[in-house]
Amino acid sequence: MTFNQLGVKKEFIQGLKELGINTPSEIQKQAIPILLNNKTDFIGLAQTGTGKTAAFGLPLLHQIDAHQPLVQVLILSPTRELVQQIKKQLFKFTKYVDDKIFIEAVFGGEKIDKQINNLRRPTHIIVATPGRLIDLIERKSVNLRSIETIVLDEADEMLSMGFKKELNTILDYTSGSRKTWLFSATFPEEIRNIVKTYMTGDIARVEINKDTQVNENITHQYKITPLANKLDHLINILADRDAERGIIFSRTKKGVQKLMLELQEEGFSVGALEGDMQQKERDKVMRAFKNEKIQYLVSTDVSARGIDVRNLGFVIHHQLPEKMEYYTHRSGRTARAGNTGFSIALVLHSEMQQVYDIEKRLSIKFEEI
Secondary structure: OOHHHHOOOHHHHHHHHHOOOOOOOHHHHHHHHHHHHOOOOEEEEOOOOOOHHHHHHHHHHHHOOOOOOOOOEEEEOOOHHHHHHHHHHHHHHOOOOOOOOOEEEEOOOOOHHHHHHHHOOOOOEEEEOHHHHHHHHHOOOOOOOOOOEEEEOOHHHHHHOOOHHHHHHHHHHOOOOOEEEEEEOOOOHHHHHHHHHHOOOOOEEEEOOOOOOOOOOEEEEEEEOOHHHHHHHHHHHHHHOOOOOEEEEOOOHHHHHHHHHHHHHOOOOEEEEOOOOOHHHHHHHHHHHHOOOOOEEEEOOOOOOOOOOOOOOEEEEOOOOOOHHHHHHHHOOOOOOOOOEEEEEEEOHHHHHHHHHHHHHHOOOEEEO
């Protein structure tokens, strides 16, 4: 199956080829024909890193009337990083299109006045974090009355990050004849409520690998360790994987900073991401990690949302996550775009029941190191 066979225009295919995207992923194969040929609400369930941005992005770009200087599409995503990433990817898809499609990104951590000025220019697509979009709506600085499609990207992440109220406000504000496309890795009760409230009865739905919520290219491992030896075991794992890059997850902001300092003292090239960091610091760490100036990243669950770094060999759970869906999102940082990867948990004897619970709930199998 090719993008041409899916109905994607040749000028977009040219942009895809330049990005090294030659063969559609499973979610793209199933979603693109539906979204290109039907005016329908849509639910797309697929694991993190399976190509959801192109699955909704290409059909969206096909529907834009570039001669109408109106906002026709709204894409909501949970983090600044994801918003910037989506804008960048859509821009690259349009490189060879004759009629220019204008895309603006709005998110917290940047001066709102600058974003308001940008929105005064002709804009066809807005990519936004929910909180910043609410700010713009309250200031009457954004006009969404003409939107034809709203996309909820990483919907489960937006809800788990506490954006339920904002999403409801935005969906109420944009209600009318617009289509709603919802993409998510998991399908918890809160998402079902959004579907019942804001989407029409006849909804097209695509679910990839419905028997497992976690990418099948990931190998899941655990190492039993006493608390006192956890750092030593972590150091040994990193030493064994010294040619690879990875993310190490800790539950708390303090835990992230402590672990980063301990690993730096052992000579590892490591940076930290956590919620108390200023945006400028966060951007600096992410740039260094993406440019491979830092080999390892220590992060909290929320701070790692939206990180899409190619060729990450592994993630390590220094502590098991508090919520089951966090395991899905943590693991999804590796084995992206068809690659393989490892998800390695350091567990105490008393935590083995959690390992068994994760296995059962997510239909995966751990192997002991």
